[in-house]
Amino acid sequence: MKAACHSLSVAALGLNALEAQFAERNFAATFVRLIGVIMNVRGRVIVTGIGKSGIVARKMTATLTSTGTPAIFLHPADAGHGDLGMVTPDDVVLMLSHSGESTELGPIIQYCKRFAIPLLGMTAQAHSTVATAADICMLMPDVPEACPNSLAPTTSTTVQMAFGDAMAIALMEMRGFSADDFHKFHPNGRLGAQLIKVRELMAKGDDIPSVQEEASLLDATIEMTRARLGGTAIVDRDGRLIGAFTDGDLRRTVTGKQNLTEAVGRFMTPTPLAVGPEELAQEALHLMHERNVMLLFVCDKGKLIGAVHMHDLLNAGVA
Structure with a gap:
């Protein structure tokens, strides 16, 4: 010694x-x-x-x-x-x-x-x-x-x-x-995973679940089922994120025996959590843990451009 x-x-x-x-x-x-x-x-x-x-x-x-x-x-x-x-x-x-x-x-x-x-x-x-x-x-x-x-x-x-x-x-x-440069040289392993940006893991284009607030509860449910992310974004006519409707919201709605033809905008969660595409996936995961949510929407200047689920982050090795 x-x-x-x-x-x-x-x-x-x-x-x-x-x-x-x-x-x-x-x-x-x-x-x-x-x-x-x-x-x-x-x-x-x-x-x-x-x-x-x-x-x-x-x-x-x-x-x-x-x-x-x-x-x-x-x-x-x-x-x-x-x-x-x-x-x-x-x-x-x-x-x-x-x-x-x-x-x-x-x-x-x-x-x-x-x-x-x-x-x-x-x-x-x-x-x-x-x-x-x-x-x-x-x-x-x-x-x-x-x-x-x-x-x-x-x-x-x-x-x-x-x-x-x-x-x-x-x-x-x-x-x-920069950290982004570092990630380019370290794409594999735990270190690389901590430098992944949200844009690299998010669902894009047609894979993003979204409906307008006038859509019915049934349409929102169908959209959620199609995308398999546990929720859907609610957007206005300009594609701006104004709300979210999740599996939990659906269960509460069904329990309340609401008519599935009613507009989803009545039951959405307004101003849902959102992150930018350049946010580190690690920070997005921490936000999910803090706010006890499984799905985050990705916006650029208010417009919906993506969605990321906690399972996608965990499967990529983000911690």
């Missing part, structure tokens, strides 16, 4: 040291230059590293790619066996190495110099090969490792990972990367 807590404490010190680096003028200016180069690259960010730095580089690649910055991982061991061909003059190389002296990185450095490909470095050693070769070098804090022998990469990789996330977030903000 003591060793575990110590490792967390050392990791925290490493992150604090990285945060302090951003307060230094030279480091901050270098970071701004690095972001500018990545923002303006016409191709991709080629991220590379060996050992534990390589594992961090893979994660960094995935984060960049999923947040709007095209990136690809290049394994140094494969680079000298043909994979350098994936690097084009339109790309930029981001090289991770805590020591800055990993021999496996040599061929990539030589390739970048030969073909004038921008090389961005991340290392903790200011006078290392990587730092010297890089066009822009982010000097990471030289923090102690958490392991008892100060050898196994622990704190250093934590700092690398945190810097990669900070870089990705900065690029996201520069690009104006």
Whole structure:
């Protein structure tokens, strides 16, 4: 337990040291230059590293790619066996190495110099090969490792990972990367489901149950049965939503022995709940739970354009 807590404490010190680096003028200016180069690259960010730095580089690649910055991982061991061909003059190389002296990185450095490909470095050693070769070098804090022998990469990789996330977030903000953009790159799984818009799940066109307020109770019942959404919208002659008539309303009406030829407008719920098409499905579901309803109508400037049932949201994985 003591060793575990110590490792967390050392990791925290490493992150604090990285945060302090951003307060230094030279480091901050270098970071701004690095972001500018990545923002303006016409191709991709080629991220590379060996050992534990390589594992961090893979994660960094995935984060960049999923947040709007095209990136690809290049394994140094494969680079000298043909994979350098994936690097084009339109790309930029981001090289991770805590020591800055990993021999496996040599061929990539030589390739970048030969073909004038921008090389961005991340290392903790200011006078290392990587730092010297890089066009822009982010000097990471030289923090102690958490392991008892100060050898196994622990704190250093934590700092690398945190810097990669900070870089990705900065690029996201520069690009104006929105939740909608994020959903485009994450269409599957629970995360994607929470970013679905109402317009993606709602019934449209002829699938929307609707009648005018002059329609009879029988006509409204037939429309509800056809659409199978548990209710129907009541609209005026301009297609504007003015009310709703649900299964519950029908049961209460039948219990009261009303004549089914009477106008449904007399028994509708006026000004029913409605949402816009760009509303997150998650927010629509929360509204349904709060107001204890199963059906929401979707309107654009007051006009009915869709309907969404709670079951549709749940079946899509919205929660």
